[in-house]
Amino acid sequence: xxxxxxxxxxxxxxxxxxxxxxxxxxxxxxxxxxxxxxxxxxxxxxxxxxxxxxxxxxxxxxxxxxxxxxxxxxxxxxxxxxxxxxxxxxxxxxxxxxxxxxxxxxxxxxxxxxxxxxxxxxxxxxxxxxxxxxxxxxxxxxxxxxxx
Numbered sequence: 001x002x003x004x005x006x007x008x009x010x011x012x013x014x015x016x017x018x019x020x021x022x023x024x025x026x027x028x029x030x031x032x033x034x035x036x037x038x039x040x041x042x043x044x045x046x047x048x049x050x051x052x053x054x055x056x057x058x059x060x061x062x063x064x065x066x067x068x069x070x071x072x073x074x075x076x077x078x079x080x081x082x083x084x085x086x087x088x089x090x091x092x093x094x095x096x097x098x099x100x101x102x103x104x105x106x107x108x109x110x111x112x113x114x115x116x117x118x119x120x121x122x123x124x125x126x127x128x129x130x131x132x133x134x135x136x137x138x139x140x141x142x143x144x145x146x147x148x
Contacts, residue, residue: 006024006088021048038061
């Protein structure tokens, strides 16, 4: 079982998706799964996600009709196997040591939530997985509308 589930909602991100996924798969910490949620993207994102899943056993893909980012994250949360969850936006590339640094911060401090540790945009942060759902106001590390 993976320690961390990395969740990436995907919608109209074809131009950035390879860089995003490659940056996650290149992490120095390898005990993670990558859940890509194709949120009904009208471009080639779904096929790109499927291609990565065929090549790397850490990658799983969920396809759904477009329901928005919060619904995509909630769908992935329900499928996540990791004890911890990290969200990455599909147009972001993350630092190669992001997961390692988040994990180290959690171990040193015993936090239930570890803030961003090396990403562009609103990605990053480590949350204890608990089966809760995110509210629609979730963005950039704060769950304003629900529990994580």
